[in-house]
Amino acid sequence: MSIDLSTFNFSEISNYWAYALGIAVSFYGTVSWFSSKHLSKESKEHLSLWLWGSYESTWLRQFCLLFDAVFGRRHLSWACFLRSSVASFITVFILYFLLGDILQEKGRIGVYLDTKDLIIYALILNVISDYLSLFETRWLLNKFSSISSIWNQLALLAFDALITAGIIWFAIEAYLFVLGKPAPSLVELVAVFSIFSIFFYSTFLTSIWAWLYCLSSWCVRLISKTRLNELLDIEHNPGHQIALIGGIAIFLIIAILFPFFKDSELSNTSLFDRYLCDTFPKATCDDLARLSTNEKQTLFFLEKNC
Known part of the structure; x- marks a missing residue:
């Protein structure tokens, strides 16, 4: 599948990269602030020693310590439940803000979602599901x-993501079953063709956090063994260095994916959308026909759906 660079608009690319930079900087600021304010001195020392390779451990153990610092050591407690609920609402509102232009103005989900509905859905679908x-x-x-093998760790994270998807998918299915309404397919949720996509993705907060922590900590650990180590203050601020690498990773991932998710000016659909129509025609082509502003492209989507 080729990428048509002629349809790119420089101002749109600049805005997109500014968007990516804003998310990356926000991530860095949040993680840095938390690590400096809430990580104990002992936790910072352990993290620094592991990043230097001074003792046998895994990023999983370090992440679990960070987990305890954020949500508390006792999961079955009101404190943990309240913190989880607050994190759920914050994530839902952030996603609503980030995807607002796509969902509302471009009509990707086909309906309007106001703030009141957003709060109600988050309360019903996310509070319990995210806690679980x-x-x-x-x-x-x-x-x-x-587990010390990087491949086994990645497999563990993938398994965690699958279970997380199953939890929130079941919650959405159960809610709509009670209301007697048809439920969106998993493909529609992933492709953001449903009003429930926001609540689906918000449940992945901890999974995404784990993926970023894994990527960042391994990168910092590799850098610590080179001359670039002099640029990082691993001894005094290990959390800041992980936040820095994580922020850079977020920016690069968003920037690299831009060509595949950018809407074409001719049809208001992206390369990723057209790939979904080719792969899952029954689940996506009718939505793409509704979105497309090109008559020829609309007919193509309708034919693929049939």
């Missing part, structure tokens, strides 16, 4: 925290 997902992630990473 948080428990599952915490238990799974603690259970297998001794």
Whole structure:
């Protein structure tokens, strides 16, 4: 599948990269602030020693310590439940803000979602589901925290993401079943063709956090063994260095994916959308026909759907 660079608008690319930079900087600021204010001196020392390779451990154990610092050591407690609920609402509102232009103005989900509905849906779908997902992630990473192979760690994170997807998908299906309404397919949720996509993705907060922590900590650990180590203050601010690498990773990932998710000026659909129509025609082509502003492209989507 080729990428048509002729359809790119420089101002749109600049805005997109500014968007990516804003998310990356926000991530860095949040993680840095938290690590400096809430990580104990002992936790920072352990993290620094591991990043230097001074003792045998895994990033999983370090992440579990960070987990405890954020949500508390006792998961079955009101304090943990309240913190999880606050994190759920914050994530839902952030996603609503980030995807607002796509969902509302470009009509991707086909309906209007106001703030009142957003709060109600988050309360019904996310509070319990995210708390369960948080428990599952915490238990799974603690259970297998001794795994040292990077490939086994990545497989563990992928398994965690699958379980998380199952939890929130079941919650959405159950809610719509009670109301007697048809439920969106998993493909529609992933492709953001449903009003429930925001609540689906918000449940992945801890999973995304774990992926970024894994990527960042391994990068920092590799850098610590080179001359670039002089640029990082691993001894005094290990959390800041992980936040820095994580922020850079977020920016690069968003920037690299831009060509595949940018809407074409001719049809208001992206390369990723057209790939979904080719791969899952029954689940996506009708939505793309509704979105497309090109008559020829609309007919193509309708034919693929049939």
